[in-house]
Amino acid sequence: MSSPAAATPRRPSDIFNDPDIDLMVAVSRQVSARSEYESLQVGRVNAIPPVLEKSAQIPLWMRWKEFWAVLAVILAIVGVSVYNLTSSDARLLGHLQKSVVYVAQTHAGDITRQIRTSVSSLQALEAIVAVDKYGTSLQDFDKLAESLIRTYKGISNLQLAPFGTIQVIYPLVDETQDNRAALGHALLLDPARKDGALKTVLARTTQVVGPLKLLQGGVAAIARRPIFSRHAPKYLPDEWFVASDGVNYTRTCSLPEFRDRADSGCSFQGPPDLDGETTYFWGFATLLMRMDDLLNVTDLASLETGAREAVPGIAAFAFQLEDLNPHPSVVDFGGVWLRSARTEALHKAVEAMVAVEEFGFQWRLLLVPVDGWPAVSEHFWLQLLLILPTTAFLGAALGVGILLGLRRHALKLEDLAKYLEKKRVETIRSSVENLNHFQFPMYLVECQNFLRMGRLVQHEEARETGKLRCFDFPEDISRVLASEEVVFISHQWVGFRHPDPENVQYQAMHIAIDGFRKKGIECGLIWVDYTSIPQANAFLQQSAINSLSVYASNCSVFLTVAPKCTHADTGRPLDMHTYRSRAWCRLELLSYKCRRGAEEEATYACDGKTLMDADWDEEATLQVLDGYFSCCSMRHPEGQQCDCEKIRAVLLGLCWRLMAIRRDGEGRARAWATRMMERLAEDREKYFPSYFSYASVEGLQRRELFQGYFPLLQSMFEEDSALNEAERLQVSAILGSCIPSETHHRPLGAQGPKHGTTAV
Numbered sequence: 001m002s003s004p005a006a007a008t009p010r011r012p013s014d015i016f017n018d019p020d021i022d023l024m025v026a027v028s029r030q031v032s033a034r035s036e037y038e039s040l041q042v043g044r045v046n047a048i049p050p051v052l053e054k055s056a057q058i059p060l061w062m063r064w065k066e067f068w069a070v071l072a073v074i075l076a077i078v079g080v081s082v083y084n085l086t087s088s089d090a091r092l093l094g095h096l097q098k099s100v101v102y103v104a105q106t107h108a109g110d111i112t113r114q115i116r117t118s119v120s121s122l123q124a125l126e127a128i129v130a131v132d133k134y135g136t137s138l139q140d141f142d143k144l145a146e147s148l149i150r151t152y153k154g155i156s157n158l159q160l161a162p163f164g165t166i167q168v169i170y171p172l173v174d175e176t177q178d179n180r181a182a183l184g185h186a187l188l189l190d191p192a193r194k195d196g197a198l199k200t201v202l203a204r205t206t207q208v209v210g211p212l213k214l215l216q217g218g219v220a221a222i223a224r225r226p227i228f229s230r231h232a233p234k235y236l237p238d239e240w241f242v243a244s245d246g247v248n249y250t251r252t253c254s255l256p257e258f259r260d261r262a263d264s265g266c267s268f269q270g271p272p273d274l275d276g277e278t279t280y281f282w283g284f285a286t287l288l289m290r291m292d293d294l295l296n297v298t299d300l301a302s303l304e305t306g307a308r309e310a311v312p313g314i315a316a317f318a319f320q321l322e323d324l325n326p327h328p329s330v331v332d333f334g335g336v337w338l339r340s341a342r343t344e345a346l347h348k349a350v351e352a353m354v355a356v357e358e359f360g361f362q363w364r365l366l367l368v369p370v371d372g373w374p375a376v377s378e379h380f381w382l383q384l385l386l387i388l389p390t391t392a393f394l395g396a397a398l399g400v401g402i403l404l405g406l407r408r409h410a411l412k413l414e415d416l417a418k419y420l421e422k423k424r425v426e427t428i429r430s431s432v433e434n435l436n437h438f439q440f441p442m443y444l445v446e447c448q449n450f451l452r453m454g455r456l457v458q459h460e461e462a463r464e465t466g467k468l469r470c471f472d473f474p475e476d477i478s479r480v481l482a483s484e485e486v487v488f489i490s491h492q493w494v495g496f497r498h499p500d501p502e503n504v505q506y507q508a509m510h511i512a513i514d515g516f517r518k519k520g521i522e523c524g525l526i527w528v529d530y531t532s533i534p535q536a537n538a539f540l541q542q543s544a545i546n547s548l549s550v551y552a553s554n555c556s557v558f559l560t561v562a563p564k565c566t567h568a569d570t571g572r573p574l575d576m577h578t579y580r581s582r583a584w585c586r587l588e589l590l591s592y593k594c595r596r597g598a599e600e601e602a603t604y605a606c607d608g609k610t611l612m613d614a615d616w617d618e619e620a621t622l623q624v625l626d627g628y629f630s631c632c633s634m635r636h637p638e639g640q641q642c643d644c645e646k647i648r649a650v651l652l653g654l655c656w657r658l659m660a661i662r663r664d665g666e667g668r669a670r671a672w673a674t675r676m677m678e679r680l681a682e683d684r685e686k687y688f689p690s691y692f693s694y695a696s697v698e699g700l701q702r703r704e705l706f707q708g709y710f711p712l713l714q715s716m717f718e719e720d721s722a723l724n725e726a727e728r729l730q731v732s733a734i735l736g737s738c739i740p741s742e743t744h745h746r747p748l749g750a751q752g753p754k755h756g757t758t759a760v
Contacts, residue, residue, distance in 0.1 A: 096313070099311045099419065100311055100317075103367065104352035107298065107303070107352070108365045111294075111295075111354045112354050112356055114297060114298060115289075115354075116356065117153070117154070118152050118154040118155050119206060119208065119223045119359070120152065121148045122206055122285045122286075125144070125145075125148060126227045128144065129160070129229065130227060130231075130273070131231075132231070145157075145158040149170075153297045154293055154294040155288075155293065156176075156290040156293045157171055158285070158286070159179075160285060161185075161283045162283040163236050163237060163239070163282075164187045164188035164284060165184060165185065165188075165241075165283075166184065167184075177218075185241075186239060188265065189249040189250075189251060190241060191243060197284070201281055203226075204226060204270065205226075206225040208221055208222070208223045208224075208359040208361075209221070211323070212327040213329040218291075219290065219291045219330055219337070220288050220290040220291065221294075222287070223286070227281075227284065228270025228279035229280070230278065230280075233280065235254075235259050235266045236251065236266050237253065238250070239251045251265065267280065268281035271466065291338070295321070295338050300338060303319050304317060304319065304341065315370075316369075316370045317340070317370055318340045318344075318346055318368050319340050319368075321337045321339070321354070321365050322334065322335055322336045322337065322363065323335030323337065324363065324364055337363070340370070342370050345371065345373075348368055348372065348373060349367055350368065351364050355539070357537060420708070421708070424712050425712055425716065427649060427652065428713055428716060429729070430649070431649045432652075432653055433729065434653060435550060435553075435656070437550065438471075438473065438550055439546045440534075440547050441470045441471060442532070442547070442551050442554065443463070443471075443527075443531070443532045443533075444471065444486065444525040445462065445525070445526050445531055446467075446524070446525060449467050450509075450526050451510065454506075455500070455503055456498075456500045456503075457530075459535055460534065467531075468532075480524070480525065484522065484524025485556050486524065486526075486554070487516075487523050487525070487527070487558075488551065488552050488555035488557065488559065489509060489512075489528040489559050490558065490585050490588045491528070492579050493630060496568075496630055497569075498568075502565065505561055508562075508607075509606075511611065512606035514611075515606065515610065519611070527551060532544075532551070545650070546649055548591060548647075549650050551591075552589075552595070554595070558588075558592045559605070560589075560604065561608075562574070562575060562576040562606070562608075563608025563609075576605065583627025583629050584643070586620060586624045586627050587647055587651075589621055590622065593616075593621065594658060595657075603616065618675065618679070619679070622676055622680065624687075625689065625692070625705075626687075630643075632694055635695050636694065636695075636701075639696075642694050644692050644694070648706065655680070655713065656713065656729075658673050658677055661673035662677055684710060688709075690708075691703065691707060
């Protein structure tokens with residue numbers, strides 16, 4: 001039947017031909033007849049029967065089935081349209097919030113690194129003073145301190161306190177501070193400072209107090225580091241000090257009957273120096289770090305001003321940096337170090353932690369768009385009001401509206417795609433730049449200390465017991481390599497929680513080191529993952545993992561340790577074959593070989609019995625992601641990130657290095673890199689897949705891995721190659737000169753490669 005809008009005018013006689021009218025008339029007559037009959041029975045007449053009265057109240061068009069069908073279709077279209085609009089914008093809002101979380105984590109990481117960098121200036125000052133035999137560091141302190149403050153940044157002033165008494169401060173006086181009252185302050189005699197000063201001396205490490213409110217105004221953290229030197233006298237000099245309570249406190253160390261007592265506080269022996277000489281307490285190096293000076297060198301202010309667009313579509317942010325455990329002196333203002341001018345939207349902010357565990361800092365950075373999060377749709381109700389009449393009266397207009405909505409959605413996705421591409425470019429650039437820098441210091445253990453440990457010691461335990469040597473820059477390792485060998489030990493873990501619960505791996509490492517001695521190779525320093533990489537702090541651990549390729553490439557010898565044993569948790573037998581299948585082991589070897597440029601004689605293997613030369617298969621070395629990850633065996637409990645994602649940045653950097661070796665290398669280096677890149681070109685998805693799947697406790701997960709990275713990587717490398725050599729991204733040690741000679745790492749008179757080398 002036609003709809004009312006499409007019906008033609010009808011004559012009065014046509015009404016009787018309408019089947020619906022006929023049905024209604026028939027029903028009406030039946031009801032009327034029955035009503036008249038009942039009225040006669042009771043002696044009364046009903047003018048309008050009840051059924052006809054109720055029917056007359058319902059419009060005729062509402063009694064058509066077609067109307068309800070059309071209405072249902074319209075409502076379904078409107079419902080689907082509204083659902084698509086809201087769900088699409090909700091997904092965009094989710095992506096937007098993730099981007100803001102990334103920005104917050106980036107700035108939190110910048111603040112954390114700046115705090116560690118500023119405090120590390122005390123170590124530089126200690127190194128200078130410890131070797132100063134004639135006291136020139138005190139005479140030239142102003143120039144020295146000015147250089148350190150300019151280099152490390154975020155520092156308000158530096159102080160030196162020989163024998164615990166402050167003698168020099170830089171700057172002494174400026175527009176923000178007047179430190180003259182602190183000169184002559186005897187920290188080891190003042191009862192208000194004595195306990196903290198003694199604690200610092202006995203701890204032999206940097207101690208940080210605060211941030212706290214200063215007497216001269218402002219809020220600052222105070223870092224103090226004891227200095228021990230072979231040139232310091234065994235006993236402190238006699239001294240007296242009048243404290244704020246008016247009492248004269250003295251120290252008498254010139255008389256044997258006083259200075260030899262255990263509680264005299266006249267002598268503090270330090271750790272032996274690098275030459276094994278005995279050291280004694282020289283004094284303190286102190287740093288004062290005002291919060292204003294620290295935060296001024298970060299980029300937080302740009303979030304509020306919009307000077308640097310961090311997330312597309314958000315012009316500026318509201319933020320707040322606060323202390324979760326503030327010092328009692330700053331509780332009155334809530335421990336808030338810095339906040340933006342507008343803070344009304346902070347109750348919906350995302351957060352990132354600024355955690356510096358070694359100093360007890362636990363801060364929180366709150367971040368939110370300054371005008372709050374966008375609504376589910378910017379013009380939601382307007383769109384809805386347009387869709388309803390358009391769908392009811394003009395279907396074509398509904399299609400136009402949907403197309404406009406899809407266009408807006410496509411533009412937003414295009415902006416998001418541009419943002420993700422920008423982040424990929426930043427990731428690639430950072431990966432290449434990190435080829436020459438440590439994101440986390442390289443910790444090595446001296447060979448003699450390693451042999452005396454008796455087992456593989458966790459990083460945190462080795463660090464606290466002073467068994468590790470810290471190298472902040474690759475240049476420091478280069479200087480060490482000039483005089484001694486640095487061995488990179490690669491092995492597979494025999495347990496999920498501990499790499500060597502039965503001490504099998506450690507014993508095999510002993511055998512390998514003995515084998516090196518027989519070959520005339522003196523192992524000076526050793527890198528092994530469990531001892532050299534943090535295990536407790538996930539953030540520091542990831543920073544060290546990002547530097548893994550730099551660690552391996554700065555070692556002179558690569559040692560594979562793979563004795564026959566059984567995995568403590570799975571019961572699987574482990575040997576050299578299973579070692580070859582380990583992804584982490586392949587990554588370590590690839591990192592080492594990418595620095596050297598080709599196969600060489602500095603790779604060795606030990607099966608727990610003998611030390612032998614190692615001949616590695618190029619296919620397995622390049623196919624890192626086809627290897628075995630322990631995290632996949634544990635099904636990634638508690639949402640644990642898969643190791644495949646952790647090493648993405650490292651692999652991008654190594655791929656760039658391979659291309660750079662092929663472009664700039666010579667001889668064996670270029671030939672080797674060319675072979676590796678040809679393998680990669682034949683089947684890129686085999687070596688660097690766009691997506692990967694892994695099993696977790698929630699089920700099978702599929703995640704993006706290298707999707708979109710390699711076209712950008714190739715384009716960036718081509719642009720880099722078009723530049724002058726001085727303007728290119730620097731990738732160190734890629735020329736043929738970096739390849740050791742045939743006799744490198746061998747004793748004089750040793751022969752070339754032995755026949756029958758083990759295929760590892």
